[in-house]
Amino acid sequence: MATIQDIANRLGISASTVSKGLNGANDISEQLRQTVLETAVEMGYTPRQMRTKGIRKLCVFIENMSYQNADQFGYDIILGFKQAAYPARCDVNVMPVTPEFQALEKYDTYMLKNGYAGAFLVGFALQDPWMEQLATTTIPTTLFDNYIRKNPNVSYIGTDSYEGIDDAIEHLIALGHKKIAMFSGSAHSMITEQRRLAYIESMASHNLEVNEKWMPYGYYVAAAAKDHVAELLSLGATAIVCGNDLLASGVLDECKGLGYKVPEDVSIIGFDDIPLSAKLDPPLTTVRQDRIELGKCGFYTLSSTINHVSVSKNLLRPQLILRESTGPVRK
Amino acid sequence: MATIQDIANRLGISASTVSKGLNGANDISEQLRQTVLETAVEMGYTPRQMRTKGIRKLCVFIENMSYQNADQFGYDIILGFKQAAYPARCDVNVMPVTPEFQALEKYDTYMLKNGYAGAFLVGFALQDPWMEQLATTTIPTTLFDNYIRKNPNVSYIGTDSYEGIDDAIEHLIALGHKKIAMFSGSAHSMITEQRRLAYIESMASHNLEVNEKWMPYGYYVAAAAKDHVAELLSLGATAIVCGNDLLASGVLDECKGLGYKVPEDVSIIGFDDIPLSAKLDPPLTTVRQDRIELGKCGFYTLSSTINHVSVSKNLLRPQLILRESTGPVRK
Numbered sequence A, B: 001m002a003t004i005q006d007i008a009n010r011l012g013i014s015a016s017t018v019s020k021g022l023n024g025a026n027d028i029s030e031q032l033r034q035t036v037l038e039t040a041v042e043m044g045y046t047p048r049q050m051r052t053k054g055i056r057k058l059c060v061f062i063e064n065m066s067y068q069n070a071d072q073f074g075y076d077i078i079l080g081f082k083q084a085a086y087p088a089r090c091d092v093n094v095m096p097v098t099p100e101f102q103a104l105e106k107y108d109t110y111m112l113k114n115g116y117a118g119a120f121l122v123g124f125a126l127q128d129p130w131m132e133q134l135a136t137t138t139i140p141t142t143l144f145d146n147y148i149r150k151n152p153n154v155s156y157i158g159t160d161s162y163e164g165i166d167d168a169i170e171h172l173i174a175l176g177h178k179k180i181a182m183f184s185g186s187a188h189s190m191i192t193e194q195r196r197l198a199y200i201e202s203m204a205s206h207n208l209e210v211n212e213k214w215m216p217y218g219y220y221v222a223a224a225a226k227d228h229v230a231e232l233l234s235l236g237a238t239a240i241v242c243g244n245d246l247l248a249s250g251v252l253d254e255c256k257g258l259g260y261k262v263p264e265d266v267s268i269i270g271f272d273d274i275p276l277s278a279k280l281d282p283p284l285t286t287v288r289q290d291r292i293e294l295g296k297c298g299f300y301t302l303s304s305t306i307n308h309v310s311v312s313k314n315l316l317r318p319q320l321i322l323r324e325s326t327g328p329v330r331k
Helices: A004-011 A015-023 A030-042 A073-085 A099-104 A107-113 A129-133 A161-174 A190-205 A222-227 A229-234 A245-257 A275-279 A291-306 B004-011 B015-023 B030-042 B073-085 B099-104 B107-113 B129-133 B161-174 B190-205 B222-227 B229-234 B245-257 B275-279 B291-306
Strands: A056-062 A090-096 A118-122 A141-144 A154-159 A180-183 A239-242 A267-272 A285-288 A311-316 A319-321 B056-062 B090-096 B118-122 B141-144 B154-159 B180-183 B239-242 B267-272 B285-288 B311-316 B319-321
Touching: A004 A015, A004 A030, A015 A030, A030 A073, A056 A073, A073 A090, A073 A118, A073 A291, A099 A129, A107 A129, A118 A291, A141 A291, A154 A161, A154 A291, A161 A190, A161 A239, A161 A267, A161 A285, A161 A319, A180 A190, A180 A229, A222 A245, A229 A245, A239 A245, A245 A267, A245 A275, A291 A311, A291 B291, B004 B015, B004 B030, B015 B030, B030 B073, B056 B073, B073 B090, B073 B118, B073 B291, B099 B129, B107 B129, B118 B291, B141 B291, B154 B161, B154 B291, B161 B180, B161 B190, B161 B239, B161 B267, B161 B285, B161 B319, B180 B190, B180 B229, B222 B245, B229 B245, B239 B245, B245 B267, B245 B275, B291 B311
Parallel strands: A056 A090, A056 A118, A118 A141, A141 A154, A154 A311, A180 A239, A239 A267, A267 A285, B056 B090, B056 B118, B118 B141, B141 B154, B154 B311, B180 B239, B239 B267, B267 B285
Antiparallel strands: A285 A319, A311 B311, B285 B319
């Protein structure tokens, strides 16, 4: 476990300043205190008050998502959640789960048995056993990218898909593009549908034509691009907005394989800004979800839900990250 | 100003227990502490730590909305905001503003000059001078029922219109209604459009017919009902969902004036649950926005925004309140 001295070394400040930050002393700035707290959490330091009583126990359940290393999608989400939880004196357990485990243990029972005041669920699929139980759970629960209707104990957080897709399309329009296609992930995913709908609304609001042929579904694997990219290009698309970065990387490979240059012939935009996107050739323009913010938002929203402020959905602002996969439309 | 003894008398506990609650002592329950804090705020008690330094100053700007008395729409919103702000050591000023004032003082300048860390804006109209400035403000700002695109410093809170209207329509369907009309407020209001869209989506999801004739716009005054109710009834509507309670009260009067009984001949549902709705004859079934929760949500969301967690929208769950203005469809 990291010590106070480790934190001091990392930040280049004295151990006594770190102590002040951890203990909420008044004679250091609020900003420095925040930095100390967030670094402590990041380095795995467990503050003394968390080792004693009076702490609220929360659980992060994670499925279908890697989170052990800093370059995996779930890592920063969990880090952000912990960074927000710590100053609020909450203890956070992280627990990977499988559908099999969910089938064995009822959600409410598991939560009560373990004394959890609430949970943040990340990466769950619609058909997971616990998703059905959430319709009636009495346990305060916040979901990342999943929505449960009408249960005041359950809230949903995510990124504002509409604003993200609209940012992407406005950027392409500014570069002269009009024939903009959308390559989506798997049908029947809430997020896929949200981003498709956002595409339709954004295109319409800019008086650009849309039709079904321009918006095929793939699967959430890069290889899905093989089945669709050639047709989109033959229809005259000069830009392809993708449902996520993985799809975009597949589209990029496929375009190059077909002899198209990116961005000279085709512009490509992803969604998420996973670490991979900056390393592609060319590096990918993408709509960023800030995963640290998502984690913090998960904690704040769960706290609201625990305090009977029944959030339905809490959506964060995305940010368009400009790299080299987009350029002026070809003449 | 209320004293500690006043709070003790109101709650039927000792003054020393109130002090413990106000000072965050460990030997009273978290729930009692919360009750003490919320009552203190409600009674106008200003705790000592707020009279000294180290406090973050926030401002609630309010326009087009009364808030001085407990039966006015803004009262509980402001109370909820203060109740959430106090334990977080924030000082809250409430300031009514007019378009004329906004034209004289730039928003950012006013905020900086007065040392405010952020603001919660309630009741503003789209054409207000400050609304345009919010597109580029650098001051953390949260709006009730207004949305500013793409500025990470500005967030929007409100009630989930879709879920509220869908609750209303599902209730009517359970009572046998199929010919359900929607009477909206003024066109070009974001909330009007949201609720109309929610009506269209909800009707479609239940395979019920919608068409433009069934969804007239009025104005946000009760008298607007005179121009539209007779036609809706002549088209065969057996239920009318209204854009807010004031419109619903107009629809109720108009139905009765035309010789229709409520709910025997026509069912009527409002939106908001203002204090008036329980006093109508018959009392109004309506979709409740919990105004204390809205106020608290305003504070939590503003805190997120101040902490660089850029919320786009944070929507609360509505609650359908069943009273006597809805009943089984007439045979």
